[in-house]
Amino acid sequence: MDNINENFEILKKTQENEVAIVMVPFPAQGHLNQLLQLACLISSSYDLPVYYVGSATHNRQARVRANALNPSDIAKIHFHDIPTPEFASPPPDYNALRKFPSQLQPSWDASMLLRESIDSFLRDISSKARRVVVVHDTLMSYNVQDVLSLHNAESYIFNCISVFTLYCLMSLSVGISLQLDEELLKKLPSFEGIITDQLKNLGASQIPYMDIRSGDIHNSSKVIEGAFLDLLAQVASKQEKKQWAIGPILPTKLDCVANRNNMCLDWLDKQPSRSVLYVSFGTTTSFSDREIKELAMGLEQSKQRFLWVLRDADRGDVFTGEDRKIELPEGFEERVEEIGLVVREWAPQPEILAHSSTGGFMSHCGWNSCIESITMGVPIAAWPMHSDQASNSFLVTEVLRIGLIVREWEKREELVSASSIENGVRKLMASEEGDAIRKRAEELGEVVRCSTENGGSSQIELDSFIAHITR
Numbered sequence: 001m002d003n004i005n006e007n008f009e010i011l012k013k014t015q016e017n018e019v020a021i022v023m024v025p026f027p028a029q030g031h032l033n034q035l036l037q038l039a040c041l042i043s044s045s046y047d048l049p050v051y052y053v054g055s056a057t058h059n060r061q062a063r064v065r066a067n068a069l070n071p072s073d074i075a076k077i078h079f080h081d082i083p084t085p086e087f088a089s090p091p092p093d094y095n096a097l098r099k100f101p102s103q104l105q106p107s108w109d110a111s112m113l114l115r116e117s118i119d120s121f122l123r124d125i126s127s128k129a130r131r132v133v134v135v136h137d138t139l140m141s142y143n144v145q146d147v148l149s150l151h152n153a154e155s156y157i158f159n160c161i162s163v164f165t166l167y168c169l170m171s172l173s174v175g176i177s178l179q180l181d182e183e184l185l186k187k188l189p190s191f192e193g194i195i196t197d198q199l200k201n202l203g204a205s206q207i208p209y210m211d212i213r214s215g216d217i218h219n220s221s222k223v224i225e226g227a228f229l230d231l232l233a234q235v236a237s238k239q240e241k242k243q244w245a246i247g248p249i250l251p252t253k254l255d256c257v258a259n260r261n262n263m264c265l266d267w268l269d270k271q272p273s274r275s276v277l278y279v280s281f282g283t284t285t286s287f288s289d290r291e292i293k294e295l296a297m298g299l300e301q302s303k304q305r306f307l308w309v310l311r312d313a314d315r316g317d318v319f320t321g322e323d324r325k326i327e328l329p330e331g332f333e334e335r336v337e338e339i340g341l342v343v344r345e346w347a348p349q350p351e352i353l354a355h356s357s358t359g360g361f362m363s364h365c366g367w368n369s370c371i372e373s374i375t376m377g378v379p380i381a382a383w384p385m386h387s388d389q390a391s392n393s394f395l396v397t398e399v400l401r402i403g404l405i406v407r408e409w410e411k412r413e414e415l416v417s418a419s420s421i422e423n424g425v426r427k428l429m430a431s432e433e434g435d436a437i438r439k440r441a442e443e444l445g446e447v448v449r450c451s452t453e454n455g456g457s458s459q460i461e462l463d464s465f466i467a468h469i470t471r
């Protein structure tokens with residue numbers, strides 16, 4: 001009896017004194033994932049209560065696709081499901097030359113209806129906790145504006161893009177010229193047309209509410225983007241916001257994670273060291289039948305081993321609609337049986353990249369993929385599709401020099417032929433130049449992984465953020 005009372009007292013005390021952390025993600029896979037990763041990291045390493053707030057559908061999406069996370073860590077996150085507003089969930093237009101995932105726009109528009117539900121949730125938590133710390137996506141600034149009316153709440157923006165991209169976009173928007181080496185500047189891809197006007201407008205409608213935040217968190221680190229963190233600090237100095245560069249803190253012991261029984265990993269186990277090109281274009285890219293045929297032929301002709309995740313882009317609601325039956329060239333899978341594997345399911349990407357048989361990553365260069373590849377020391381064959389992917393691929397290939405370009409951003413509306421794919425793959429996987437790139441990638445991966453350990457820069461920054469919010 002005494003024991004129960006005592007426990008109850010402890011429970012009550014912690015709740016009253018506690019700092020509650022509320023994550024408010026934007027409903028697109030890369031964004032959902034990053035805040036879920038951060039939620040698990042904070043709740044498991046610092047033992048603080050973490051809430052994850054979004055529509056029921058997108059919370060479910062975040063949970064079922066959680067990569068490289070321990071189920072027991074996910075179980076500690078308090079998911080707050082807001083009834084999902086109605087929205088259209090059309091299939092992607094896989095024949096479109098422009099790869100921007102416009103089919104997601106209705107789900108993004110619907111997410112702008114969550115303000116009231118988020119406000120009432122925050123009010124509730126605010127009455128129970130010592131302090132409420134909201135960590136939100138830039139694109140959810142409008143929705144969390146009511147933190148202003150709570151006496152014990154504060155908010156932070158979590159940036160899901162590279163510091164380099166953020167620095168470029170901020171400089172361009174205020175008309176400051178980019179502080180880049182002249183040679184580099186010439187090669188920088190244009191930011192024209194990277195997103196649609198609709199998303200631009202959605203972004204612009206957040207600006208009036210962005211000043212509410214107390215600081216910024218970046219999913220990058222000094223060892224990856226130190227120069228750009230400094231440059232960003234200069235551009236942003238007038239804003240007087242605190243900055244933390246805490247990423248990437250990936251679970252480094254990926255072997256212990258739930259996914260060990262997976263066909264991709266079983267297949268990789270049987271391949272020689274660093275021999276496999278992992279091919280995946282994330283959750284927002286769809287290819288036409290013709291493009292798939294060229295890619296299949298290019299991979300086959302390269303004679304390199306590959307693991308290809310062949311999936312269509314997400315719909316706004318990933319639980320609706322039928323999957324398209326993507327056809328591969330006649331007899332393809334039989335012919336490549338010895339050297340290639342095609343997978344149509346959700347794949348455990350971090351574990352694949354961490355696997356010693358993986359020696360390259362053909363990628364659209366979304367920031368999640370870049371971070372994972374950089375951390376695991378895997379060089380990238382870059383094929384940017386939209387949004388920040390062109391500037392990420394520039395960062396990876398020209399600045400960090402741990403990858404090469406398969407398809408130039410400037411040629412994004414042209415068909416990529418099998419022979420240029422073949423050449424790109426050969427160059428990365430079977431040439432001296434490729435070996436040099438791989439070596440640099442491995443070295444950077446090592447440095448990045450060290451930075452996430454105790455005493456490393458990412459860990460210090462994360463500790464400093466936690467110390468700040470629990471002050």
Ligand SMILES: *[C@@H]1O[C@H](CO)[C@@H](O)[C@H](O)[C@H]1NC(C)=O
Binds near residue numbers: 041246247
């Ligand atoms: C940064 O992004 C990577 C890739 O998605 C993720 O694994 C990592 O946990 C993120 N870091 C933080 C601090 O959220």
